[in-house]
Amino acid sequence: MFLYYGIACKRKSFWCYRLLSTYVTKTRYLFELKEDDDACKKAQQTGVFYLFHGLAPLLQTSEHRYLVPRLSLLELKRLLGKFGQDAQRIEDSVLIGCSDQHEAWFALDLGLNISSSIYASLPKPEMETELKGSFIELRKAIFQLNSMDSSLLFTAQALLRWHANHQFCSRSGQPTKKNMAGSKRVCPSSKIIYYPQMAPVVITLVSDGVRCLLARQSSFPKGLYSALAGFCDIGESVEEAVRREVAEEVGLEVERLEYSASQHWPFPNSSLMIACHATVKPGQTEIQVNLRELEAAAWFSHDEVATALRRKGPYIQQENETLPFSLPPRLAIAHQLIKEWMERHACSSRLA
Numbered sequence: 001m002f003l004y005y006g007i008a009c010k011r012k013s014f015w016c017y018r019l020l021s022t023y024v025t026k027t028r029y030l031f032e033l034k035e036d037d038d039a040c041k042k043a044q045q046t047g048v049f050y051l052f053h054g055l056a057p058l059l060q061t062s063e064h065r066y067l068v069p070r071l072s073l074l075e076l077k078r079l080l081g082k083f084g085q086d087a088q089r090i091e092d093s094v095l096i097g098c099s100d101q102h103e104a105w106f107a108l109d110l111g112l113n114i115s116s117s118i119y120a121s122l123p124k125p126e127m128e129t130e131l132k133g134s135f136i137e138l139r140k141a142i143f144q145l146n147s148m149d150s151s152l153l154f155t156a157q158a159l160l161r162w163h164a165n166h167q168f169c170s171r172s173g174q175p176t177k178k179n180m181a182g183s184k185r186v187c188p189s190s191k192i193i194y195y196p197q198m199a200p201v202v203i204t205l206v207s208d209g210v211r212c213l214l215a216r217q218s219s220f221p222k223g224l225y226s227a228l229a230g231f232c233d234i235g236e237s238v239e240e241a242v243r244r245e246v247a248e249e250v251g252l253e254v255e256r257l258e259y260s261a262s263q264h265w266p267f268p269n270s271s272l273m274i275a276c277h278a279t280v281k282p283g284q285t286e287i288q289v290n291l292r293e294l295e296a297a298a299w300f301s302h303d304e305v306a307t308a309l310r311r312k313g314p315y316i317q318q319e320n321e322t323l324p325f326s327l328p329p330r331l332a333i334a335h336q337l338i339k340e341w342m343e344r345h346a347c348s349s350r351l352a
């Protein structure tokens with residue numbers, strides 16, 4: 001679908017209207033809302049609001065799935081009025097996206113106790129009754145959300161958390177001020193501009209050509225194994241981070257590295273997960289687990305992984321079970337990496 005965008009561009013000696021896609025007009029619109037406080041405030045008039053309480057999103061249950069209710073500006077004003085709060089509080093909301101028709105989406109947390117804020121946290125049980133829903137921890141809700149809703153709520157939670165934790169300037173100690181969209185905070189005293197941050201993390205599925213290497217940390221749910229992950233050090237490239245993390249965690253050297261995909265991951269803080277496949281040097285497959293980082297690591301065959309992928313829900317150890325392990329949920333990029341490795345393996349077996 002294409003729309004005419006209201007900006008003329010100069011081509012050769014005459015002005016012409018370029019045909020821009022819906023996607024391009026949408027990104028330009030969001031850019032304008034981030035840059036222009038008045039435009040953003042105007043967008044709130046026709047926008048919708050996702051509510052949070054203490055970083056937990058408001059959800060409604062419908063047949064084993066969660067629905068994510070949204071409020072119009074009018075509904076939100078009514079709600080705030082009911083709880084004796086000023087509509088001014090809406091300015092604490094952050095922009096998290098918009099529809100193809102330019103309906104702006106905002107998120108607002110009414111349950112944060114922030115020392116620099118003049119607003120008190122609203123009572124959770126009363127709000128839940130009023131809104132006919134519950135504020136549920138995102139980690140607990142992810143399996144019952146569709147991928148679009150979870151991605152939007154991940155973004156919203158990450159942005160709301162960043163604002164809650166960056167209320168003061170680290171140079172002047174003065175309160176910082178959020179712009180209308182919430183894409184930055186500025187210190188009126190030092191003039192420093194703070195932008196939301198996320199930490200780059202490499203996640204690597206190491207293979208020896210036949211098997212893949214999976215590991216677990218003691219903090220993982222019982223029996224869960226995943227690909228190797230680690231935060232990038234300052235000054236490192238992705239390639240260097242992958243090489244170091246694999247060496248650090250399992251004592252192996254990788255040589256072939258291939259980028260697969262990336263994902264924003266909000267737990268415990270915002271990370272940009274950069275997923276790669278890597279192969280160990282031929283003949284060097286002996287694992288030396290770094291027990292300060294991992295509880296266990298092992299090589300798994302194609303058949304073992306296929307069995308674990310077929311299992312529905314979390315693995316529960318059963319008698320006579322020879323493969324006591326489970327894999328990360330579909331939503332996690334680790335799951336996608338493992339599936340991709342399986343598909344490649346199946347493809348190369350067919351060709352052989």
Ligand SMILES: NC(=O)C1=CN([C@@H]2O[C@H](COP(=O)(O)OP(=O)(O)OC[C@H]3O[C@@H](n4cnc5c(N)ncnc54)[C@H](O)[C@@H]3O)[C@@H](O)[C@H]2O)C=CC1
Nearest residue numbers: 199201226229230231265267268271273328332333334335
């Ligand atoms: N979406 C997915 O599929 C997966 C996501 N992950 C995520 O990857 C992240 C990193 O994995 P780990 O093995 O825990 O990393 P890691 O192997 O780098 O070890 C964590 C340690 O790194 C240090 N560290 C360095 N920079 C840090 C930073 N910016 N924030 C926090 N700690 C930092 C801390 O000492 C921390 O204890 C985790 O937060 C985890 O949630 C992990 C596996 C799968």
Ligand SMILES: [Mg+2]
Nearest residue numbers: 228229230293
């Ligand atoms: Mg790690």
